[in-house]
Amino acid sequence: MVGSLNIAFVHPNLGIGGAERLVVDTALSMQQRGHRVVIYTMHHDLSHCFEETRDGTLDVRVGGTWFVPQSVNGRFHILCTALRSLALARKVTTDREQYDVLFVDQLSAPIPLLKYAHAHILFYCHFPDYLQAQRNTLWRRLYRAPFDLLEELSTGEADEIVVNSRFTQETFRKAFPHIGRVPKVLMPALNLQAYDKPVDTDDPALGVLRTGKRTILSINRFERKKGVELAIDSFAALQTTEASCLVVAGGWDVQVAENIEYLKELNTHARDLGLRTRTVAPRGISAQTKTLLPPDVVPTPTLIQDFCDAMDDVDVLFLPSFSENQRTFLLSVAKCVVYTPSDEHLGIVPLEAMYMRIPVVAVNSGGPRETILHGKTGYLCDPSKDDFAAAIKKILTADDDAWTCMGNAGRERVKHEFSLDSYASKLERLIVEMLQYPSSGSALFGVLMSLFIFCTAGLTFALAYWL
Structure with a gap:
């Protein structure tokens, strides 16, 4: 029997896509099992979201929007997202809440800084981001290089890594050869x-x-x-x-x-x-x-x-x-x-x-x-x-x-x-197993990774201006 846990979900954008439906259903299933649930996100448009996120069924908190825009003149999306994710991580760690588990979805960049929340971190990897990015020019390759490194380093800081299919599991192993762990498969479900x-x-x-x-x-x-x-x-x-x-x-x-x-x-x-x-x-x-x-x-x-x-x-x-x-x-x-x-x-x-x-x-x-x-x-x-x-x-x-x-x-x-009940039971078992071991990684690494992102941001904007 699992006792009541405080669980925070960290998700980039609560729109109406499949990934958003999954995180909402996951949060609902954990809430229905007696756990206290909060969702943190960088973007939540009340006219463009699922009903449960706007009618009070789920506690949704927005952070990171004051720090930097979503893009600069339609460019630098990944850079802006990384910077916004740091601001969101700051909100999570400075809220007057003590969480047992942080369920970080899709975006791994905030994981090192989230170590300051002193909670176990489960990262749900839908697909390695760097495999989806374009690198058709030298500028694009130079621009993406630090963020590709960031993705692998920050992903490796999670206490548990979960992927959504066997296909993603095999892709993950090839994409991140320096992460020694093989992620576990937790296939999504439907409510x-x-x-x-x-x-x-x-x-x-x-x-x-x-x-x-x-x-x-x-x-x-x-x-x-x-x-x-x-x-x-x-x-x-x-x-x-x-x-x-x-x-x-x-x-x-x-x-x-x-x-x-x-x-x-x-x-x-x-x-x-x-x-x-x-x-x-x-x-x-x-x-x-x-x-x-x-x-x-x-x-x-x-x-x-x-x-x-x-x-x-x-x-x-x-x-x-x-x-x-x-x-x-x-x-x-x-x-x-x-x-x-x-x-x-x-x-x-x-x-x-x-x-x-x-x-x-x-x-x-x-x-x-x-x-x-x-x-x-x-x-x-x-x-x-x-x-x-x-x-x-x-x-x-x-x-x-x-x-x-x-x-x-x-x-x-x-x-x-693919029922939600079966999915929730598997997720709970993964969480219980994860909680049996001390949280890995160092909060100091979070500071270093944050400095890495800021330095990359400054260099990127300087190069863009110079070029």
Whole structure:
């Protein structure tokens, strides 16, 4: 039996992505098991977050925002994030709280300074950051070098390191050869109750999503590494597009330049293929922000009858910054979910789709190979439009019994292998094992690492000015 613990979660940005859903569900599961939980974050937009983080269910504290902006003229993102993480770590260590465990998620930079909290630190590594960064110029390689070193050094300071899949575990070992430990695998889970909630059919925001067509759904952040062009190309390659529509939904933040640029690129790409597009403006968006969206934007409906059957003349609908009710509705009506990232470390979306009895088509690499059963709960394909289109067509043309059988198999797999209760039990066991040993590392190292970041910041800005 585990006694009540004080647990703090440290997460960069509480938006509406899969990583954010996981940390929220993890915090909820620990809270429901009798532990006291606090979430620290650098960014929490109340209009762009999960309900539990704004309605008082979870104690959310924001820090680091006063110290430095998210970027400088759209540049130096990793540098600014590292500096902001130090300010967040300072807030954690100076709050009048004594924590038993710090669950540090995604970003390892604050770990050395968090040693001053005198708590055991568990780091959840989704994927080594330096493997995702671009190094296509000498300047980029020089700029990234100190942060790549920082990532390995700071990650090694955690008392326990956990990864989200066997694929990430193997990648971690190759990426950080100087960390002698092999991280443990703790595959993410779904809060199944959240997906069992009925759709609020009176929600006016559903009006624009209603259609008599078969819905093919893509859910991803609007980031280039997600490869959403593959979903559009595959849809265009289908011979039955007139009876189907593609909904491209995902996280979209006005403060993230890539989100803005990539949504426009995808819209242009679809139109170049001869597809008719429409973009739904997020609810409550300002007139100024609306200008950052593609030109075919329509407002979110304010009356339930508005825009009903509006997708009859649309092939691809873009839905940036969707609501939870819109997500639930789409997952209740979709015939197929396409998941396009290559070498994705895990991917929550395939689990969401399978639990909602929707067959999934995904790239045959990375985490989806560990979650999707090929031919039983969906299809794993080469990242080509022809392979994806063929798999999508199989699902769309399957008879009702075959489609239902595949959907039921996916739901049963998620219920047995990826339930939140099972995940929480495994996490608790990891925490208990970690607490049996004294916390590793030195707080002095945190000071040295902080000085390292500050010196790197000064040098980077000086070089940028000089060049």
